[in-house]
Amino acid sequence: MESVDRDAGIDLAELLAAFSLATDLGLGQPMEHVLRSWRIAERLAGHMGLPEDQRRSLFYVSMLAWVGCVADSPEVAASFGDDIAFRADSYEVDLAGAAGFGYFLRHAGSGGPMWHRVRVATTMLTSGGRNVMQGMQSHCVTASALAERLGLGSDVVTALRQFFTRWDGRGVPQGVGGTDIAPTIRLLHLADVVEVRCRTGGIDGALEVARARRGRQFAPDVVDALLAHAPEVLADAGTEIDPLTADPGLRRPLTEGELDAALEALADFTDLRCASRAGHSRGVAELAGAAARSMGLPAGDVIATRRAGLLHDIGLHGVPATILDRPGRLSTTEWERVRLSSYYTERVLARPAALAKLGAIAATAHERMDGSGYHRGLSGAAVPMTGRLLAAACAYRAMLEPRAHRPALTDKQALSAVRDAIRTGALDGDAAEAVLAAAGNGVRRRVSGPAGLTPREVEVLILISRGVQTGEVADQLGISRKTAGTHIERIYTKTGASSRSTATLFALRNGLLDPLDL
Template sequence: MDQPVRAADLMAAVSAASDFAKGLPEEQALRTCRIALAIAERAGLGVEDRRAVFYLSLLRFVGCTATASEMAAALGDELAVSSLFAAVDPRDLRAVLGAAASLIGAEHGLPRRALDIAKFLAAAPAVIREHEVTSCEVAQLFAGRVGLPPDVTAALGQVFERFDGHGNPGVAKGTGIALAVRVEQVAHATELLVRTVGWDAASAGLRRRAGSSFDPDLVELVCQDLHGLRADPDEDLDQAEVLAGEPEPWLELSGDSLDDALAAIGAVADLKSVYTRGHASGVAARAAEAGWAAGLAEPDVTLIRRAGWLHDLGRVAVSARVWDKAGPLTAAQWEQVRLHPYVTERVLSRCPRLTEVAIVAGSHHERADGSGYHRGVSQPGRLAALLAAADVYQALTERRPHRPALAPAERAAVLRAERDDGRLAGWAVDAVLATAGHPVAGRAPEALTAREREVLALVARGATNRTVAQTLGISAKTVNAHLEHVFTKLGVTTRGAAAFQAIEYGLLDA
């Protein structure tokens, strides 16, 4: 856990999440990065511009979650809208109309469908502008928090500009747009067009938008040898090979700088819905506090805090229409929800040094009785069990589309019911409730046997394993086995902490 994490590995994970958040194929950003680096080499860009191209390609859409709720409310499923319009020139009215017609109201009669399309086209420009302007600003804040170079941070504010000056936010045009941005824009469009319409049509599409959307000189440079840019969508992608294209020295994150980056990723994921903003930071704080209370070692507290920041990264793959829905979910929508922890784990697995964090983060909806998801395992690991309890409690402090935030007593009652029904681990619930200010003393820990209570009472009073064995007429090896079970059930790792729990639970009369 204390090893430095390469920023590029972490940003590759972020780029995969952004692909999901825009309804694009996984690895679209990485493929764009490979193309962009090839264009940069062909154009003779220097080291700093190539570094900017590298990070821009991975982070183009990092801020896109910021207006997901608003876009979904105004235009419908924002993932479908983003996916369908990804390769469309917004100033090509025929292309825009065709995309809108394929998206809207095929199940309705012509008059209703025409009206729905008209409403969509009327609302879209303002919604898209707000989306792109906000995305740029959030991306810049994110880059600053991660510690990326200032020129990368500045360039992220221009990714939706156009060469003709009709882009967003509309403050730069022509060669006033950073060269790295102009390269990334052409690379992004190249990947989309080659994959969706083929080589010849892609070349024609790029040339058609030269001088309007894109730098005409870069378009010509690309179209001279489109096949030489490794844009073939059927070619396997090696993430390590792509990331090796980052100019040295490579940026690394550790300690506080890594924590800042992970917290920023969690914040971006939370923007997906107006109902989840601040959730990840709350879960991270609660899980860490409960971890200390439960006697976890410092490395485990660090791990669970980081998993708390990242646990809902997979939310971005589900439309805000689902997260913001006040009524019951359909079977298909519920299946999407059940898969979001899987997406969290899948995305984070792209960063090799976050493997442990990925596993814990992806297990936050597992339950002790096997009723959770996405794996449906019973008795998940201790850190996963604690994260699950912290996640449930934090969610109850927040409003949701179907309910208001719960009062403290109601939150505690829900958690205790989950504990008593066997879904959440008792020790984890107690740790979360205790650190949230709820009394937990007087409740016996889950399923301590009579013999385990006897062993605990003696150990809590300072008896050695040998003394316990002699007193109870059992072997020292058996005493040790009982202690392991007691420690697990109490959620502690030391004799002193076990004694404290025994006092709290009133077990010293055993």
């Protein structure tokens, strides 16, 4: 069996459930808002007799419906300021008619100078809010495009294009309403708002908004089902949700190849949150993975490093686009929100276990060997080699990309900056040189592991540090026992070790052993 066809140990439902936690951050809602909304919609679907195939589609529609807010964040921020605060506040208002238009006008140009607020409001008035409607339509197209990349069915893709419709036909696209709206979207329209109102105002608050928007935003039969079964539908709001436990029928195991494709898709969409970051995550992943391979890290660590590179910026969903695109110096408070992004990355990817390891590596992308990084402020041996490679790849790649506060650096300037970081102790020299070599830059010395270990010797060191005997090393690497013994002798000589235990300490000190694997 080809490696790409092996079971990756994770289901698509689990992956999207994790990604939905990042979406929650972008909506200004507590984590699991999207999952709780799905649970409410799923329970209503059961009471309303929705067919099994549509109930399965409901999960994927729920997980992806808000993902388009990533792509339109720069545009939302340009018109309404802090995009996360704007979306969070929107749950308090029916966005159609005079109330909705008033909401958009009140937020027009928020956070900007008066001339900017007036200009945005004037444009909105003279155009009749055309730019807002275009943004909503773009959101829907983006979400449906991701569903297509993930290989989901046409029912999911079509439903996602209707997310901003309304029962009364006053949404986007205009005129699409009533039973022309997919049943899954009708359920989600209500569940998305009701989850927030139930959490902030209890069941009474949830039922109040459902009644108020019945026949307008919400389908009457969906509201009636909620009114009839509210205590059961809205129960256990604070419990953790595992989609595969809630509905084993959602199980759809991913192969290694499918997981890579899915992570690449999520990485590409994450980078849309900031226009200057397009392609950043994929570029970091390729550099870090190639560098890990050149250093002789085990195949599993090479794969994990590359995948962590794809996911390392997922926590940026919790940082407003107004901060990411700020041309000037960030305030202390703004910088703290940026620093929190790597914490969010780790929390979003905390489960299942297959993602937790990737999350632990991804969260080290901004750590530095001298302790000056974030979010944990790790230093020295506390940063695994996978994290050192990822940090170097992220730093180097970011230098080559334009940012709001500076133009892109040239190759020469980036190379010099990375080597300066090596000299000051911020970046690990072996890891950074491996990244520079992977990027095609001329290196000053032969790329190798710590203490000049060859890639093969790194492999052997990792094995013996984990208690593997000489004969087992030979068997696992397909070499003779004598050759394995020679490698061990050279490792001891180069590292100054005199035993397996001191060699293990060297491996730990240089980040070659992942604490999650010990």
